[in-house]
Amino acid sequence: MIKALKIASLVIAITVASCNSQTKSENYALVDVATFENAIQENNNIQLVDVRTPKEYNEGKIADALNIDWNNANFTEEVEKLDKNQPIYIYCLSGGRSKKASDKLIALGFRQVIELDGGYMNWYKNHTPATQPDQFTAAEYTEMVSDAPVVLVDFYADWCAPCKIMAPYIEQFKTDYKDQVKVLKIDADQNKQLVTQLGYQALPIVLIYKNGTLVFEREGLVTEPELRELLNKQL
Template identity: 40%
Template sequence: MKKYIIATLAAFTIILNSCLSGQSQNIKTNLTPTEFAERIKAQAKTTLIDVRTPDEFSKGHLENAQNIDWRNNDFSNRIETLDKSKPVFVYCLSGGRSASAASAMREAGFKEVYELDGGIMKWRGANLPETTSNTSSKTAGLSRQQFEALLASDKLILVDFYADWCAPCKKMKPYLEEISKDMANKVKVVRINADDNQALCKELQIDALPVLQLYKNKNLTWNNVGFIDKAGVLTQINK
């Protein structure tokens, strides 16, 4: 009986330890803007990394962030100067580059790496603060009035909200150019760089990329978030 009790306790201890270990391995690392802001605020000293390009960084970034471009050849060397035992917070424009950077950092031995889900676009959409390296470098971009003026046409207006470093955006660009050329009598394609038009995107609630919007007589008739192929776009245009 005594041996049975000891064996049972030992088995219970193993199960309990396994559960606790599983919990530690399942810490949420992909945080919403609010969670990201709260976690940063709770840290006495935060290592916050913006993995976008220096040009993107200069137009607006989170306060106290340091810019380490994920696509730069010196990324690996620069992160080696950081303390791997402390929490690190990373973000980019919409989440793609920061996910790749975070994965690389974990493989390099960083214990805690937190990502901003949806990137700085979701951050802006949540009306959270940001700063610039140089206030004069932040472009005003299109106003809402100027945007509305672009929609004044007897043609269909296909608006493409994109960013230079958005992989799906780059994949869609060639066929959008084809549509602009081949269907010029029916549709006008307007491309708007989200990073250069932050205020407009915020006002229009564009908080992810890419986004395609189709307008007819100034009325929004179709809205698509994320990658879509040419056939899918043509279906909407030819309705």
């Protein structure tokens, strides 16, 4: 009885999370880390799929995840081995590949696809002690800024006053430009090596990429109207 109530609560949580996001279909939900983790904890036989490359998977993954590389030619063949009548939980590094994979799974007839919002990057951030650097390699960064048509990157720090000014409207952009602009907020203190490799020295760092190409960069505050105008030009 208790387990049944837990499962019912989990279904409600996923439904609510789905309603709070732009739903692709009744078969799809984009959920936050907490909801995703609750599902894993409540279901020992969960179909959990990591669609990153084997190299990424081996460097760090969510426990018990099955690795089926989205970019591999045998992706469809491998996912067809899964149970289409049971929910499938899916993630990539930051969300680009898992969104494409979710569309594919729905097209293949999977009844319920649950995607982790922000991917492993978001999961890792929520499961890493504050004392441990949350660093991304230059290769991972290049991939993150290339897996969506338009990407807005905000390198910030908790101590940075201009960063705090920008934080509310950058967060709002996630809603205003949902499915149009991918917004990446990266803690510069936890990614010092990456910031150095990119050649920046001051915060905030605001970057806009279009199809993987840098089209705007600034070290310093960008006002909301200016940043909104810059994004609109890329759409």
